[in-house]
Amino acid sequence: MIIGCPKEIKNQEYRVGITPSAAFEAVHHGHNVLIETNAGVGAGFSDADYEAVGAKIVAKASDIFEQSEMVVKVKEPQAVERKQLRKGQVLFTYLHLAPDPEQTKDLLESGVTAIAYETVTDRNGGLPLLAPMSEVAGKLAPQVGSWALQRANGGRGVLMGGVPGVSPAKVVVIGGGNVGTHAARVAAGMGADVTVLDMSLDRMRYLDDVFGGTFKTSFASKSNTLDLIATADMVVGAVLVPGAAAPKLISRAELAGMKPGAVLVDVAIDQGGCFETSKATTHDDPIYEVDGIVHYCVANMPGAVARTSTIALGNATMPFMLQLANKGWKQACSDNPHLMAGLNTHAGKLTYAAVGTALGIESITPSDALNI
Ligand SMILES: NC(=O)C1=CN([C@@H]2O[C@H](COP(=O)(O)OP(=O)(O)OC[C@H]3O[C@@H](n4cnc5c(N)ncnc54)[C@H](O)[C@@H]3O)[C@@H](O)[C@H]2O)C=CC1
Ligand SMILES: CC(=O)C(=O)O
Ligand SMILES: [Mg+2]
Structure with missing residues (x-):
């Protein structure tokens, strides 16, 4: 799979969605990893750190969005990023849709398959990516x-x-x-x-x-x-x-x-x-x-201590990112109900009930989404 990571553009957001260590794992599993130039600099990771583990540095965010089958980020996509998402593409990042009708509308219109870090669960009832x-x-x-x-x-x-x-x-x-x-x-x-x-x-x-x-x-x-x-x-x-x-x-x-x-x-x-x-x-x-x-x-408080936060987030997201990349999102979600709990939108449908209730939008279940 082609996995891409753009530089974060939210105000004072210095974290990055993929660490060199996570890029190493993905490359080791046979995936192509694209990192926007300087994406990791705010967290203390240089382009050379990524190249050393086999990732490719890409000059423009637009190329990342265009070429990637899965986009991995930290913060919710900003308006200019949302315009570049498309049906058939996976977005793996924080979303926080319940208080954000505009973002929800844009994600639904784009058709993207969006998996939110903050609703992925674990077997103890916790939220391991939050x-x-x-x-x-x-x-x-x-x-x-x-x-x-x-x-x-x-x-x-x-x-x-x-x-x-x-x-x-x-x-x-x-x-x-x-x-x-x-x-x-x-x-x-x-x-x-x-x-x-x-x-x-x-x-x-x-x-x-x-x-x-x-x-x-x-x-x-x-x-x-x-x-x-x-x-x-x-x-x-x-x-x-x-x-x-x-x-x-x-x-x-x-x-x-x-x-x-x-x-x-x-x-x-x-x-x-x-x-x-x-x-x-x-x-x-x-x-x-x-x-x-x-x-x-x-x-985005953790952005203030971007290095600590990026490494801590990368430790947690990496195994889930690998499941999505190795199996494709449908197989990964049907094999792992905790990952499936992260599915918030797919092909223009809202797949998270609490977001639907907060925003007055109809939702379908994530398992129904597997058949679309
Ligand atoms: N601003 C930022 O940069 C960040 C914000 N957060 C946010 O912080 C919030 C808390 O996250 P976590 O601690 O991980 O959640 P958590 O699920 O670990 O803890 C939430 C606690 O709130 C309690 N609770 C729920 N309703 C309550 C009520 N009405 N009165 C009193 N207690 C109630 C629950 O019993 C639970 O113990 C979330 O919204 C999360 O997204 C998390 C990280 C960064
Ligand atoms: C949880 C979250 O929204 C953040 O780390 O920015
Ligand atoms: Mg936040």
């Missing part, structure tokens, strides 16, 4: 949130760990999955007083077993949430209902119950955000203020 980036974004959340808490950035001027005689910052993490657990660990490591809210009692049992003493857990009822955000210096939004638009857990009116200069870090922004006042921002201009509350809503 998890590594959730670990990165979770670890970054207190780091960027503590920067936003600094007075010059509009924050309350509170130091995460406090100092002797002055209490540490209070951090509330809503959602105790991959993002939330890593955010809580880092915030606690910085010395903050951390509470994780979740709806899943099983998850909180696990967190309490493993991290009891490091941070607290609390059931994510509305009243507990309001009580905790009233005294919080930082709130991290880290909830997920797989594939669906994020539930809105704090309304604009409820911001009035928070301390002026408190910081919201909405990591769930790629699924539309879990605060009513969240709107996606970029690494260039990451924060804004609503009613005295600082919002950080960057939808």
